[in-house]
Amino acid sequence: MKFLSKKATCNSHGQDSSYFLGWEEYEKNPYDEIRNPKGIIQMGLAENQLSFDLLESWLAQNPDAAGFKRNGESIFRELALFQDYRGLPAFKDALVQFMAEIRGNKVSFDSNKLVLTAGATSANETLMFCLTDPGDAFLLPTPYYPGFDRDLKWRTGAEIVPIQCTSSNGFRITESALEEAYQEAKKRNLKVKGVLVTNPSNPLGTTLSKQELELLLTFIAKKQIHLISDEIYSGTVFNSPKFVSVMEVLIENNYMHTDVWDRVHIVYSLSKDLGLPGFRVGAIYSNDEMVVSAATKMSSFGLISSQTQYLLSAMLSDKKFMKKYVSENQKRLKKRHEMLVRGLKKIGISCLDSNAGLFCWVDMRHLLSSNTFDAEMELWKKIVYEVALNISPGSSCHCTEPGWFRACFANMSENTLNIAIQRLKDFVYSSARDSDIQNHQHSNNTSPKKKSFSKWVFRLSFNERQRER
Amino acid sequence: MLKMLSKMAMCKSHGQDSSYFIGWQEYEKNPYDPIQNPSGIIQMGLAENQLSFDLLESWLTRNQDVIQFRENGGSMFRDLALFQDYHGLQAFKNVLVEFMAEIRRKKVKFDPEKLVLTAGSTSANETLIFCLSEPGEALLIPTPYYPGFDRDLKWRTRAEIVPIHCYSSNNFRITESALEEAYEQAQKLNLRVKCVFITNPSNPLGTTMSRDELNILITFAMTKNIHIVSDEIYAGTVFDSPKFISITEALIDRKLEKSKMWNQVHIVSSLSKDLGLPGFRIGMIYSNNETLIAAATKMSSFGLISSQTQYLLSKILGDKKFVKRYIKENKKQLKHRREMLASGLATSGIECLKSNAGLFCFVDMRHLLKSNTFEAEMELWKKIISDVGLNVSPGSSCHCSEPGWFRICFANMSGETLDIAMQRINNFVNSSTDFCRDIQQQPPLMAAASSRRRTIANWVVKLSSGDGRTLKDGI
Numbered sequence: 001m002k003f004l005s006k007k008a009t010c011n012s013h014g015q016d017s018s019y020f021l022g023w024e025e026y027e028k029n030p031y032d033e034i035r036n037p038k039g040i041i042q043m044g045l046a047e048n049q050l051s052f053d054l055l056e057s058w059l060a061q062n063p064d065a066a067g068f069k070r071n072g073e074s075i076f077r078e079l080a081l082f083q084d085y086r087g088l089p090a091f092k093d094a095l096v097q098f099m100a101e102i103r104g105n106k107v108s109f110d111s112n113k114l115v116l117t118a119g120a121t122s123a124n125e126t127l128m129f130c131l132t133d134p135g136d137a138f139l140l141p142t143p144y145y146p147g148f149d150r151d152l153k154w155r156t157g158a159e160i161v162p163i164q165c166t167s168s169n170g171f172r173i174t175e176s177a178l179e180e181a182y183q184e185a186k187k188r189n190l191k192v193k194g195v196l197v198t199n200p201s202n203p204l205g206t207t208l209s210k211q212e213l214e215l216l217l218t219f220i221a222k223k224q225i226h227l228i229s230d231e232i233y234s235g236t237v238f239n240s241p242k243f244v245s246v247m248e249v250l251i252e253n254n255y256m257h258t259d260v261w262d263r264v265h266i267v268y269s270l271s272k273d274l275g276l277p278g279f280r281v282g283a284i285y286s287n288d289e290m291v292v293s294a295a296t297k298m299s300s301f302g303l304i305s306s307q308t309q310y311l312l313s314a315m316l317s318d319k320k321f322m323k324k325y326v327s328e329n330q331k332r333l334k335k336r337h338e339m340l341v342r343g344l345k346k347i348g349i350s351c352l353d354s355n356a357g358l359f360c361w362v363d364m365r366h367l368l369s370s371n372t373f374d375a376e377m378e379l380w381k382k383i384v385y386e387v388a389l390n391i392s393p394g395s396s397c398h399c400t401e402p403g404w405f406r407a408c409f410a411n412m413s414e415n416t417l418n419i420a421i422q423r424l425k426d427f428v429y430s431s432a433r434d435s436d437i438q439n440h441q442h443s444n445n446t447s448p449k450k451k452s453f454s455k456w457v458f459r460l461s462f463n464e465r466q467r468e469r
Numbered sequence: 470m471l472k473m474l475s476k477m478a479m480c481k482s483h484g485q486d487s488s489y490f491i492g493w494q495e496y497e498k499n500p501y502d503p504i505q506n507p508s509g510i511i512q513m514g515l516a517e518n519q520l521s522f523d524l525l526e527s528w529l530t531r532n533q534d535v536i537q538f539r540e541n542g543g544s545m546f547r548d549l550a551l552f553q554d555y556h557g558l559q560a561f562k563n564v565l566v567e568f569m570a571e572i573r574r575k576k577v578k579f580d581p582e583k584l585v586l587t588a589g590s591t592s593a594n595e596t597l598i599f600c601l602s603e604p605g606e607a608l609l610i611p612t613p614y615y616p617g618f619d620r621d622l623k624w625r626t627r628a629e630i631v632p633i634h635c636y637s638s639n640n641f642r643i644t645e646s647a648l649e650e651a652y653e654q655a656q657k658l659n660l661r662v663k664c665v666f667i668t669n670p671s672n673p674l675g676t677t678m679s680r681d682e683l684n685i686l687i688t689f690a691m692t693k694n695i696h697i698v699s700d701e702i703y704a705g706t707v708f709d710s711p712k713f714i715s716i717t718e719a720l721i722d723r724k725l726e727k728s729k730m731w732n733q734v735h736i737v738s739s740l741s742k743d744l745g746l747p748g749f750r751i752g753m754i755y756s757n758n759e760t761l762i763a764a765a766t767k768m769s770s771f772g773l774i775s776s777q778t779q780y781l782l783s784k785i786l787g788d789k790k791f792v793k794r795y796i797k798e799n800k801k802q803l804k805h806r807r808e809m810l811a812s813g814l815a816t817s818g819i820e821c822l823k824s825n826a827g828l829f830c831f832v833d834m835r836h837l838l839k840s841n842t843f844e845a846e847m848e849l850w851k852k853i854i855s856d857v858g859l860n861v862s863p864g865s866s867c868h869c870s871e872p873g874w875f876r877i878c879f880a881n882m883s884g885e886t887l888d889i890a891m892q893r894i895n896n897f898v899n900s901s902t903d904f905c906r907d908i909q910q911q912p913p914l915m916a917a918a919s920s921r922r923r924t925i926a927n928w929v930v931k932l933s934s935g936d937g938r939t940l941k942d943g944i
Binding site for chain 1 (some may be wrong): 553
């Protein structure tokens with residue numbers, strides 16, 4: 001007799017994916033400026049470490065928030081006992097106002113439609129429990145966050161069918177890609193329950209255009225399915241185009257009094273915008289009463305500590321501070337983004353044009369020994385072990401084309417980022433040199449691939465010389 | 470228009486329509502307040518420990534640095550803000566296992582590597598069932614049990630619960646035959662049994678399992694080759710003898726450390742009851758089974774404890790002197806409160822099941838029922854809420870096999886409020902007595918009815934003895 005459940009013994013927690021393996025390698029040999037300057041630099045963790053100073057100074061000026069006090073009076077008892085799954089009202093109110101603020105106040109949210117959960121991880125799984133029966137499918141545009149394989153499928157028994165997006169159009173979602181995914185699900189005898197998008201996208205770092213959003217709404221209206229919009233990165237939009245929430249498009253396109261209104265659900269979290277993943281603050285927002293009701297009960301399995309709800313209700317209620325924080329944070333993200341993009345450009349590596357997120361979607365196709373995922377893995381291993389950078393290979397994000405990597409820029413100091421870029425530079429030049437040497441030795445056997453590679457090196461060194469002048 | 474939601478979202482197996490939750494709702498509409506609403510409903514259905522906050526509050530006052538994230542002149546804020554490792558804060562786990570051992574009189578030692586942190590024991594219990602059973606498989610649970618289990622253990626896991634019927638005739642102790650019967654019942658229902666799930670100390674009984682019971686349980690689980698889950702969430706609330714015997718201690722005493730059973734026993738705990746901190750969502754799973762710990766650790770991603778809270782508790786529990794003092798003082802308070810409730814009820818001619826733990830008494834009100842039925846229990850319960858103004862939990866909501874038992878909490882209000890509650894019960898019972906006397910004076914209409922009336926009248930003279938009659942669990 002099977003002693004533990006299949007869930008406990010199988011592999012669908014997805015933890016064997018390279019995404020997690022890179023993390024493990026990093027942990028064995030982590031970079032430290034002083035103690036381990038040759039160690040692996042972590043560029044696979046989408047964390048926002050840029051604005052802690054702002055939060056820390058706020059905390060110093062507002063000791064009541066962490067001190068269990070309200071207007072100088074202790075509310076420790078009240079908080080210690082507060083386990084109501086409807087959440088701390090003051091926190092929900094502050095959170096929905098913050099969410100509206102991030103969306104330029106183009107939309108307003110009702111705190112009664114908000115369900116608090118221990119992180120977006122919990123929110124996403126809970127929504128799947130509410131929307132799918134085991135074996136039902138959700139369509140997700142690729143590339144997508146590797147954690148979804150675990151979060152959406154593991155305990156729910158749901159399936160994911162990819163909506164293939166390609167670099168030919170900047171990985172934008174198209175009508176045909178949506179339709180193809182739907183047909184693929186049908187072929188596999190899977191009932192499609194909805195589409196889940198991450199907007200802004202992880203790993204692309206781009207915001208969905210209005211057209212894409214309208215396309216999605218038309219699609220889910222036609223197929224009578226749900227749309228989950230994971231907007232966890234909505235506060236990290238540092239450049240135009242501005243963030244357009246699906247809620248905004250619903251209202252503009254007159255979906256408010258249709259059944260589509262009830263089938264769009266938003267997931268949010270403070271892990272990326274505020275850089276507080278350890279505090280486990282997530283939320284589901286839905287216009288469907290039944291979803292809110294069921295999700296609220298399910299949140300019992302992952303409530304946010306009342307201690308933390310209170311701290312954040314105080315912070316988010318300080319509107320002046322939050323405005324300042326959001327603006328300053330976005331400025332810093334923008335700067336970091338530029339650093340990475342420029343640094344990579346100098347060594348002939350381009351990034352997908354992006355305006356949000358904590359990472360760049362990097363095009364290393366020209367560094368592959370062949371246009372295959374095996375070659376991508378080969379390159380990735382080299383980057384982890386020889387270059388000593390942990391970045392995420394596109395295959396771990398289910399990207400359909402080999403050669404793309406996600407590199408994070410907000411989870412280290414500026415110094416460390418520069419070192420990372422330098423290491424890549426050294427790697428690229430030495431690879432070019434090796435390739436040149438190989439080409440000289442095998443001049444009769446120069447493959448088209450090698451030819452284009454050496455052409456690129458020539459172009460690169462030419463550019464360098466030009467700049468130096 | 471088809472809702473297109475999951476079956477789970479649309480069904481009722483979240484158990485929220487149970488009277489347990491309905492009573493709660495009634496209370497919320499009309500809550501007692503000594504000044505603002507003195508005739509409101511007193512909440513006696515919430516198993517919270519509000520007796521020792523003063524100790525915690527004074528600790529916090531003395532340790533402001535900790536709550537402001539300050540340590541050794543530096544700030545821990547950044548590190549904590551970023552800490553989302555599902556292995557949990559090591560410093561916290563280290564002191565947590567020591568606290569667990571302290572509560573178990575140091576008869577067992579725990580390894581922090583075998584501990585999984587979860588957002589409350591609600592999360593721990595569900596996670597364990599996800600790890601142990603497939604949809605449709607069964608857990609055997611002794612009745613009466615915590616109403617929340619119907620949701621926590623079955624809803625999203627799709628597991629089934631088959632009750633192990635316990636009766637007042639032997640103080641609701643678990644017997645070998647009850648275990649066998651439950652197992653056979655599961656077979657009859659074509660359900661594969663995966664584990665026995667016990668709460669020790671028991672909710673709602675407030676009793677600790679005897680060594681005999683534990684041994685019967687272990688032998689049973691070994692014979693059937695199934696798991697044992699021991700929810701020991703109330704272990705820190707044992708205020709009287711007999712001493713608490715953890716399932717681990719029982720296993721060790723039987724020299725089963727090297728047996729297969731050692732990997733089939735899993736403990737759940739929490740700081741919600743011992744320390745009275747349900748809002749902070751601190752739960753845990755402990756097991757020697759490596760595969761289970763590995764899976765449960767990953768699953769804890771769906772309900773991690775806030776690092777801010779892990780840090781605070783690591784400091785509180787790390788203060789060994791304080792912890793020793795807290796445990797001692799807390800027990801004293803609980804014992805006193807239990808006595809208040811038991812003696813208060815006794816003056817109204819109402820008995821409690823003899824208990825040595827928990828935040829509640831299991832109260833025998835069978836003699837107040839109009840008939841030995843669950844309908845009569847519901848009737849009485851509604852009267853208690855509306856006429857007496859107390860929210861207590863009817864035994865049926867705990868799946869008790871006999872009508873007439875109620876769980877009444879004693880640690881979630883002030884001493885004065887408890888006194889008022891006792892007074893209200895006294896008034897109610899006396900008025901019921903008047904009612905009975907009136908009936909007695911009327912000419913007997915039906916012979917069958919007169920014996921029932923006599924029973925009620927007899928109660929006025931002496932305390933009810935309880936005849937231990939059983940009823941099929943039709944509810």
